[in-house]
Amino acid sequence: MLTNMPELSLGDDAAADADAVNALRSAVMRLSRRLKHQRVDESLSPTEMSVLGTLARCGHATPGELARKEHVQPPSMTRIVAMLEAKGLVRLEPHPDDRRQKVVTQTEQAEAMLEESRRKRNAWLSELASGLDEDEWAALRTAAPVLEKLAQL
Amino acid sequence: MLTNMPELSLGDDAAADADAVNALRSAVMRLSRRLKHQRVDESLSPTEMSVLGTLARCGHATPGELARKEHVQPPSMTRIVAMLEAKGLVRLEPHPDDRRQKVVTQTEQAEAMLEESRRKRNAWLSELASGLDEDEWAALRTAAPVLEKLAQL
């Protein structure tokens, strides 16, 4: 079964890693389904939220860049950006060097909404916290940046 | 922006937790989108895969139980189970004690498919491994069971 021996020192732990990925995949899928319902703003889809988060980190980006980062096809991103613009959460400006492209930036309104969103998430977090002990939380804090890296890889 | 003040007492932990949850949410959403594309069997949706995984762990379950575990409404589970049955991956039997309910069990074919799926995931895992160091993998291994617990909470 485990004939695939990577260069990296996975070694004996290959089976354990496979199990971990298995658990990870299942948990991520189910968690994402729950997060969908837990959305802080009813009028914003999860991907729209994610785009705003990306913009908050990057400052600005073109629709194409956003599509690649969110692993969505360009037409979908067009729609998403249009929605966000209609809601006054992002601004579209012409690209300085390339007139084919556009530059998407978040508005002050979006920033305020993200702040509000963070507050609401804290409430949800507190509720969940009752079911986890300190070690488990520590594990999540440590893993969070790794998961982000994984999502980008 | 980055208000990282390590030694500040109470509020700081809360802020760290909020950041972690923030990162977690974003990463989970994007990862789930990637996993959708990474499906090992083209003809199976992510939720269908997840149901098979649950069945592999539990042995058997009623549609209602499955719906609760997957955080899906009963009608959705009806459709998913019907799909799986049509593909010969599960078997539906009458409940021994309650004739309203049904018992869903996985077939040998499903078991073989899951094994195949595990092999393919190992390949994906190896590819991803090149982007993570040993510490990061350790973090994921530790967090995987916690994420599973979180998904169930």
Added chain:
DNA sequence: AGAGGGTAATGAGTTATGCTAACGAACATG
């Protein structure tokens, strides 16, 4: 300069996958 190939964003139409509402059959309780 102009032609041709490549890339960005978008428009239209389709598909996938979840939901709610309403229903019939089987149980449980007075």
Added chain:
DNA sequence: CATGTTCGTTAGCATAACTCATTACCCTCT
């Protein structure tokens, strides 16, 4: 045995992604 409850299902609908095709623009090569 009458009544309310639970389980699975059917029907209809909403959302959000996708693919394919189109338009506008950039860039290189002759």
